[in-house]
Amino acid sequence: MRILGVRPARLSLHAFLILTSLVWLVPVVWALYTALRPFADTAKHGYVSFGGSYDVKNFTDAWSQADMMHFFLNTFVITVPALVITLFFASMAAFVIARFRWRYNVALLVLFTAGNLLPQQAIITPLFRIYTTIKVPNWMSDSGELYDSTLGLILIHVAFQTGFCVFVMSNYMKTIPGEISEAAVVDGASVFRQYWQLTLPLCRPVLAALATLEFTWIYNDFYWATALISTGDKRPITAALANLQGEFFVNNNLVAAGSLLVAVPTLIVFFALQRHFIAGLTLGSSKG
Amino acid sequence: MTSAQNSPYAQGVSRRSLFRGAVGLAGVSALGIPALSACSSSSSKSSGSTGGNAGAATGTVTIGSNGSDQVPKKAFADLFAAADTATGLKTTVNTVDHNTFQQNISTYLQGTPDDIFTWFAGYRMQFFAQQGLLHDVNDVWDKIGGNFSDAIKAQSKGLDGKYYFVPDYYYPWGLFYSKSAWAAKGYTAPTTWDDFITLCKKMKSDGLSPVALGEQDGWPAMGTFDYINMRTNGYQFHIELMQGKQAWTDPKVKATFDHWTELLGYTSPGANGRKWQDAVAMVMNGQAGMCVHGLDQAGPQFQAAGKSDDLDFFAFPSIDPANGQDAVEAPIDGWMMSKKPKNHDGAVKLLEWLGTTEAQNTYLASSPNDVAAANNPDTSKYNALQKKSIQFVSSAKQISQFMDRDANPTFVSTVMIPALQKFIGDPSSIGSALSDIESQKKTIYAS
Incomplete structure (x- = not known):
């Protein structure tokens, strides 16, 4: 039986898909709609209403009031080094796990991935004590310790994200034919050369996929930045968003505009690396 | 997909939840130990010994502020610009948003707190004084005592009878x-x-x-x-x-x-x-x-x-x-001094100035929904509601803070x-x- 030449199963599938996409879109579109309206209008008519004026003043206000340029820069200074170091370390560990057969192979993989099972909240108290105890030179951190420093934040991101990256990358590297390495060994390539000049260039899809994911995670981090940084000016953009809220009075329209602005960089990164992202993830997971 | 906690690993397989629960317990017990040790490590200096130098104090004083949104941020900026001129100190304001500041106050005070910071009167202040995380400000009150009513003085003392709080403003x-x-x-x-x-x-x-x-x-x-x-x-x-x-x-x-x-x-x-x-x-x-x-x-x-x-x-x-x-x-907001200020004499000098009518009016010029805590402020710039608030609160026989500040x-x-x-x-x-x-x-x- 067909309706307008389409099978009912297909029709209901598309009805379901449209509905699901609406469920995802409505909050975002509503936030955008709210962000375009001045506070006085929504205070008078409520948030579920039409009418009044529409402009981008909330966006410009959010940008200047929360000093977003400054905090975007902070986030950049935290995210980029953390991302590069994480991928560098993880690729080295993954290479060893994937290419060398030795006694503690599985134990090593477990060690790296087990760290990821730990909820971050569980270790915050000892970590806080450690961070306030470790002194670093003032040129690295003006607080004189790891606590309240950009360096400390980068280190904790590297520590927490490396495990996941090792897991994904070692799986990916196992899919690269071992014969390639063997040929290189026969030709006299050193271990580092096998890693740096042979394996890593072949890992471009998985590196791109992990870069996208890790960028989003580190970028969106609020927890570490809140717990380990006490100086407002050093905190990342996610924290700056909270600067738009007052003790009591909150202009939700302004906060909506600010949130949308903060979401833009992750979207840019995602769309730029989208093709690699999907290719890399499926390739990595096909052989475990 | 928005945070590290939501990584594929963190999602609930029962074995993992069990593991997480065990780790969580360990975390809780770990949390208890430093909290207890913090109680015993009270190290506030006796107030009289260093207070005499305040008049000649110089240098930088750091201030922790929770006024991150537009109106209070401007009010604080104006206030500390005036403070630099009036006291000859150099002030650096560290602004953290209000919610984070409140939720993190305990770690903030045990970490690297600023010399002075914004907080609330009542039990919420006394609680941290009891834990030894604050420096008393008795020497400040020697100078500013005359500026405040008895009801407000009573709200500025810890349970040990020492002053820990310099009131800034209140609202009814x-x-x-x-x-x-x-x-x-x-x-x-x-x-x-x-x-x-x-x-x-x-x-x-x-x-x-x-x-x-x-x-x-x-x-x-x-x-x-x-x-x-x-x-x-x-x-x-x-x-x-x-x-x-x-x-x-x-x-x-x-x-x-x-x-x-x-x-x-x-x-x-x-x-x-x-x-x-x-x-x-x-x-x-x-x-x-x-x-x-x-x-x-x-x-x-x-x-x-x-x-x-x-x-x-x-x-x-x-x-x-x-x-x-x-x-x-009428909840009162004001200033406190952290346990070991880097510049104690400077902090005392700044608090003495913050306790004056002049300072409080500077702050309130850009924050019209509060009233200065000091006596007889110049009310010419106040709006009708602020004037009414002063009359309302000064005629009160007793002042309460608010349930979440008194209990x-x-x-x-x-x-x-x-x-x-x-x-x-x-x-x-x-x-x-x-x-x-x-x-x-x-x-x-x-x-």
């Missing part, structure tokens, strides 16, 4: 209403409970929701409780109840809730699902007659809608004539917020709830 709680809406209907402010109920009845017959309440965030209804309790049982009983010295099973507390039950008949339905902002908006738009709130909440919202001139308030009506309308709820913070957030929300949803449940509250109070206050 009362019943807020829209002048134009009341003028149109010819309502007048009641002073007794009977008149209050009569007014509520009249509003109801006029098609208004008499008292708007938005209790979704848990704290707004505390103001109503505080006022009914102080009017019914007096200030002394209320404060002792907050400090855990009176029983919640006392019939006097039941009497408070009986009055509140009567008022709930005239309160906007569905309060537990409403934000307080929407309750204030109901008053602003003439859908509701009034709301129990603070000037710091109602003021900015009327201001943002360009209706500042339409806002007014009156004192919560008297219930027992013996207590009259004596007590006023144990853990007790308020884990016991009172759910209890009040349950009561508002179903007033008849309070009879049995009070014995639960009392038994939980005993546990929490004892720990």
Whole structure:
């Protein structure tokens, strides 16, 4: 039986898909709609209403009031080094796990991935004590310790994200034919050369996929930045968003505009690396 | 997909949840140890020894501020620009948003706190003083003592009798209403409970929701409780109840809730699902007659809608004539000094200046919803509501802070917020709830 030449199963599938996409879109579109309206209008008519004026003043206000340029820069200074170091370390560990057969192979993989099972909240108290105890030179951190420093934040991101990256990358590297390495060994390539000049260039899809994911995670981090940084000016953009809220009075329209602005960089990164992202993830997971 | 916690690894397989639970337990016990050690490591210096140098102090003083949104941020910037000129010190302000600042206060104070920082009067200040995380400011009060009333002085001392707090400003709680809406209907402010109920009845017959309440965030209804309790049982009983010295099973507390039950008949339905902002908006738009709130909440919202001139308030009506309308709820915000300030003499000098009328007026010039805590401020720049607030608070015989500032913070957030929300949803449940509250109070206050 067909309706307008389409099978009912297909029709209901598309009805379901449209509905699901609406469920995802409505909050975002509503936030955008709210962000375009001045506070006085929504205070008078409520948030579920039409009418009044529409402009981008909330966006410009959010940008200047929360000093977003400054905090975007902070986030950049935290995210980029953390991302590069994480991928560098993880690729080295993954290479060893994937290419060398030795006694503690599985134990090593477990060690790296087990760290990821730990909820971050569980270790915050000892970590806080450690961070306030470790002194670093003032040129690295003006607080004189790891606590309240950009360096400390980068280190904790590297520590927490490396495990996941090792897991994904070692799986990916196992899919690269071992014969390639063997040929290189026969030709006299050193271990580092096998890693740096042979394996890593072949890992471009998985590196791109992990870069996208890790960028989003580190970028969106609020927890570490809140717990380990006490100086407002050093905190990342996610924290700056909270600067738009007052003790009591909150202009939700302004906060909506600010949130949308903060979401833009992750979207840019995602769309730029989208093709690699999907290719890399499926390739990595096909052989475990 | 937005955070590291949501990585594919963190999602709940039961074995992992079990593991997480075990780690969580370890985390909790780890948390207890530093908290305890913090209690014993009180190291506040004796106040007199270094106080004498304050006059000649120089250098940089760092300030922790929670005023991150537009209005307070500008007010603080103006204030400390003036402070640099007046004291010859160099001030550096570290601004952290309000919620984070409050939630992180304990780690903040145990980490690398600024020399001085913003905080609240009442038990919320005394709690940290007891833990040895603050430096007393007795030497500051030697200079600024004359600027403040006795009621405000009493709110600035720790439980050990030393001063830990320099008040900056306060704002009053009362019943807020829209002048134009009341003028149109010819309502007048009641002073007794009977008149209050009569007014509520009249509003109801006029098609208004008499008292708007938005209790979704848990704290707004505390103001109503505080006022009914102080009017019914007096200030002394209320404060002792907050400090855990009176029983919640006392019939006097039941009497408070009986009055509140009567008022709930005239309160906007569905309060537990409403934000307080929407309750204030109901008053602003003439859908509701009034709301129990603070000037710091109602003021900015009327201001943002360009209706500042339409806002007014009156004192919560008297219930027992013996207590009259004596007590006023007026939360005080101010300054404290951290345990080991890097520049103690500079911090003292800055606090001495912050305790002056001049400094407080500088701050309030850009924050029109608060009133300076110091005596006899120059009121020429105050708006009508600020002038009324001064008169309102200075005529009070006693000042309370607010339930979440006068009582144990853990007790308020884990016991009172759910209890009040349950009561508002179903007033008849309070009879049995009070014995639960009392038994939980005993546990929490004892720990």
